[in-house]
Amino acid sequence: MKSENIRNLFSGVAYCVCGAKMSLIQGTIYPFYYCQGRLRGLGCTRHALPYKALEAAFKILFLKVPALLASNTDNSTQAELEALQGKLITTETQIANITEAVKQGKATGALTIAQAELESEVEEIKASIEQAQAKSGNYKTDEQQAKKILASLDSLAADMGLRRQVREWIFSNVEKMVFNGDKQQFAIQFRKGVRALYQFKNKYTEGEATFIPDFPKA
Numbered sequence: 001m002k003s004e005n006i007r008n009l010f011s012g013v014a015y016c017v018c019g020a021k022m023s024l025i026q027g028t029i030y031p032f033y034y035c036q037g038r039l040r041g042l043g044c045t046r047h048a049l050p051y052k053a054l055e056a057a058f059k060i061l062f063l064k065v066p067a068l069l070a071s072n073t074d075n076s077t078q079a080e081l082e083a084l085q086g087k088l089i090t091t092e093t094q095i096a097n098i099t100e101a102v103k104q105g106k107a108t109g110a111l112t113i114a115q116a117e118l119e120s121e122v123e124e125i126k127a128s129i130e131q132a133q134a135k136s137g138n139y140k141t142d143e144q145q146a147k148k149i150l151a152s153l154d155s156l157a158a159d160m161g162l163r164r165q166v167r168e169w170i171f172s173n174v175e176k177m178v179f180n181g182d183k184q185q186f187a188i189q190f191r192k193g194v195r196a197l198y199q200f201k202n203k204y205t206e207g208e209a210t211f212i213p214d215f216p217k218a
């Protein structure tokens with residue numbers, strides 16, 4: 001198998017706060033994360049960020065995220081499933097009552113129409129149940145993959161197989177990352193609706209992640 005060198009884990013989801021994409025640029029000493037708008041002289045003046053600090057930040061964020069996704073998404077999907085199953089039972093009971101009435105010779109035009117409507121409703125509920133089940137199934141895969149990645153994150157820099165897994169996880173779980181080099185921070189939006197802000201400290205050697213309701217303004 002071809003071993004592909006994944007240098008930039010965040011390609012495809014990383015943007016500068018000005019709206020341009022971020023690029024990995026090999027500096028004289030370190031690789032930097034640079035705004036393409038600035039590189040092309042399009043008016044952005046935001047500072048670059050040291051790329052290695054971003055991967056270190058991602059480890060910290062990764063540690064916080066799986067548990068958070070677990071409590072939010074799992075519960076809501078489960079609740080949705082239970083509500084749908086309850087609705088299915090109610091609707092099927094109504095159909096059974098109509099069928100019984102028809103058997104007893106009490107069929108009317110109105111009842112027949114009601115039965116047809118209920119039957120199409122049952123079809124819709126069943127489709128929604130399938131969707132909800134698929135959603136919770138996908139979620140479990142992501143959570144398992146997240147746990148596996150978490151267990152071996154210390155070797156992220158060198159392990160190409162792990163880098164590939166992390167990038168896949170980012171593709172399926174991260175909607176967008178918005179960098180602000182001037183403030184030494186980035187905001188990240190996960191596909192499941194969670195947003196976090198990562199603030200670097202002590203010249204990018206440390207940092208802190210907090211969950212936020214909205215992306216910060218440029």
Ligand SMILES: [Zn+2]
Nearest residue numbers: 016018035044
């Ligand atoms: Zn920019």
